[in-house]
Amino acid sequence: MNTAPHDEPPKPSLKKLGGALVGLLEGHFELLGIEFQEEKARSLQLFLVAGLGLVLALLILVGLSTAVIIFFWDTYRIGAILGLCAVYTIALIICIARAIKLARECANPFQATLEELARNREQLLP
16 A cells, blocks of 8 residues: 555644744743733832831821820839830731731742643643
8 A cells, every 4th residue: 555645644844843832932921021010010019008008007006105105104104115015016926927927828920821831731742
């Protein structure tokens, strides 16, 4: 049995395979760039809002602390100061524990790129 050359499926050329690979990589790099820009903008907004919130919270805390100390100045000034310090220490410990928990639970910022790479790997591998 002699098969004609036109009966065989066409073999992909190295040039077409290279072009497809470059196209895939280009798409991935574009997606990675977009995700990086989004993450950068979100991080900057988060930093600015958190910084402003911290400054405002500190002003409120100073004002309330001063009011408490003035109120107890004649009778329990040392107790009031130590009580405020104890409350602030407990709040600080809670905040640090929460920050550590959030840092451990953070999502991968480039999840869409990794998912796209996994889909391509599944499609390309037999």
